[in-house]
Amino acid sequence: MGAGLGAVAIGSLYFVEVLFLAVVIAAVGVGVAELVQSFAARDINVPMIPVLAGMAAMVVGAYYGGPAWLVGIFAMTVLVLMMWRMFRGTEGYVRDTAATILVTVYPSLLAAFVALLLAHPLDGPDRVVVFIATTVASDIGGYFAGISLGKHKMSPLISPKKTWEGFAGSALACMAVGGWLVAWLLEDDVWKGVLIGAVVVVFATLGDLVESVIKRDLGVKDMGSLLPGHGGLMDRLDSLVAALIPVWVLLTLLV
Structure with missing residues (x-):
């Protein structure tokens, strides 16, 4: 689905x-x-x-x-x-x-x-792709870095599985994908995409943590069961919605 x-x-x-x-x-x-x-x-x-x-x-x-x-x-x-x-x-x-x-x-x-x-009148769809791909890169980079290198817990009381090594993997993936897509799709400077990636990883990670805080306060493991093995759809949207405003602001100001 x-x-x-x-x-x-x-x-x-x-x-x-x-x-x-x-x-x-x-x-x-x-x-x-x-x-x-x-x-x-x-x-x-x-x-x-x-x-x-x-x-x-x-x-x-x-x-x-x-x-x-x-x-x-x-x-x-x-x-x-x-x-x-x-x-x-x-x-x-x-x-x-x-x-x-x-x-x-x-x-x-x-x-x-x-x-x-x-x-956006010039390249709206491309901007959406930059946003989605950069945010997804955060999840993928964090996952693989976390399972292979993760040792130091980021916030054990809120999200025990998150590690600083995973965060570093997220950051590298975000900045790499952001720099590449801004240069390729939006035909602008690589450094702007790298900056967007750096901001995305911070807000995407905080979005995950906010979702974890809400679930812990409500006493639920997942927001739903729509996606087997992954919980509900809200469990997949948390980092995306958290990163949206800063990405829009940066793309509007810089690109």
Whole structure:
């Protein structure tokens, strides 16, 4: 399923951009549903339908209207969700609303930035490829360096499997792929891609750790079971959504 979804996503990038946005909305929607269900297991109520509607509106608005639309739709979504919860009474209002806003930001708002990348008038699809490939390189480099060289734990209380050696492998892979793709696809300086890779590895790693903190607080091992052996889709999206904003900022400013 994951490979098929990835093939559709990459193919649609260069031929039917709206289809790519639909894939993004579907994937993030599954991640949102997994988060909502995990919260529900701890009696934290997050209204799934309005959160999903707000997420889809942010992605579409970002693509067609740019950053201003994204900010406006996000603010309106938060306001509507705060009012939505009000009708369930006062007990647990702050707890439920805080969790709802968290889900509206992570992954919903963050994922909408991929639409901003795609909407670039000159080379939007190439920018998305740079982002995805560089972030995936972080996971791959970290995995192989971690299993072969990993000895020094990065954060044993949060994520016992993460090591500094794995982080170094992630950094090397990110900077190599970033430098290569920025030079090849975007026809710009290699150093800019290396810088983007260095920033990606930091935020992708922190995204993994944030996901681990959330799971530990909720008392779950995985966010879901959609991907056998890998947990839920949200367990695969954590590093991607965390790296999106810094990649968009750097590509906008530098390239």
